[in-house]
Amino acid sequence: MNLSMTRIQAIFMKDYKEFSRNYAVSSMALMPLIFAFLNNQTGANTIGMYFLPINMAFSVVTSYVQCCLIAEEKEKNTLRGLMLSPASLGDILIGKSLFVFIVTAVVVATTIFLVGYEPANLFIIAITLLLSAVFYIALGTLCGLLAKSILEASIIVLPVMLIFSFGPLALALSSANPILKVAEWLPSSQLLILAEALEGQYTTMDVIIPIATIIVWSLVTWIVAGFIYKKRMVD
């Protein structure tokens, strides 16, 4: 795949300018921060409570913002403009994801600070959070590509946000309702399971399984998003 830093940077800068002037979307970045602050004020100090605003940041900021940015490009026909330019699939997808990735990193880091979470193993948690960001960007890209308009995108992304934000909560109810045990394999649940494991005695498998699960989710979602993108290149 041909990649050009100039093109990636151009798309990144364009997204930054668009995002900073689009208050409806940019204000969403504040939601998890407010939630994290309130969460901290309640004195919550369990890993499950720490990760509620963190997972919320991934779905509300990462997936939602990415979804809206892509859907708006489709609605205004600017995505077709990019597709007709010499920018490759990689240039466009990386350029469009890079901005949301940086916003996610800032929001998640601030959320962690506000919520008062101090990971037992910062390195492993940081790697897993970065991988999670890559997955949620793919999810947002996919939702944005499937939607025909921003309005449709904001509807499509809602159940996605709900499932991935509150999946770990469903897991807590799985003893009463065994079907909810499937929520264990959501990236948000795996992130939580890993974080909990790191707080005590953990094995290599305790680290590998959550990370591998998130990587598989990412790969599958990116492959599907790439396929849909190629389909969207032609009417």
Next chain:
Amino acid sequence: MNAVIDVQHLKKTFNKEAALQDVSFTIQKGEIFGFLGPSGSGKTTTIKILTAQTEKTAGDVLLFGRPADEMKQSRNRKRFGILTDNSGLYTRLSIEENLLLYSDLYQLPKSAVKEALDFVNLYSERKKKISQLSKGMIQRVTLARAIMHEPELLFLDEPTSALDPVNTQHIYNGLRRLNEMGTTIFLTTHDMSEAEILCDRVAFLHKGKIRAIGAPKQLKKEFGDDSITVELKNGACEIIQNGEQDAQKLFHWMQSNEVSRIYTNEPTLGNIFMQITGSDLI
């Protein structure tokens, strides 16, 4: 001669309904080719197939001697520019910011933005946001974006439909300059005067079929007659044909100083289109 576009027996159907039927034409390097037809005749579909935005149903479509499908490859997209009515501009960004984005995507020097803005007479307005522009100004920005990288082939879908006469003339001059520099232009329009002013050759497209193709002068000769109209000072209009009898009539009117005006009855491209298809160009 090098064919930049070679279309043979092109067919396109949407839900079993034919949008293009057995369309064939060739465009040589350096030509300005007009694709004329009313709304819904298949002009935009043709452009979309040529630029690999839509799959053809059947037929052969070559651009620069290669299958049009290869225009999907990013390295080939530098070779053409496209203007459509669906602008695809970022409304929250300024004119200049939009063009700077594309200058980076095409890896052009920043000076290309100024040149493109001068081309469409918008340099002084460059800081305005797209959301503040009129339809005509948006069309000019889209045109600037299409020509900025000096493509070998330029697709223009109704390029001056929203422009005032002054800017239309400015764009015509610019397009001629581009053409003189070697850019081949494929233009769709339903404005017959535009086609007459700009095009070396035109094709009439009606209900997905090409009904006639040729140079405007050649078509006028083919579909016109040799008659001339003589307006006399008494207000009468006489149509006369080549031949001794009518020549004597004309000689007599001129000798007796009765002639007010004389003009040929050359048909316009619009007349020819109506003659061929039985319908108007709307």
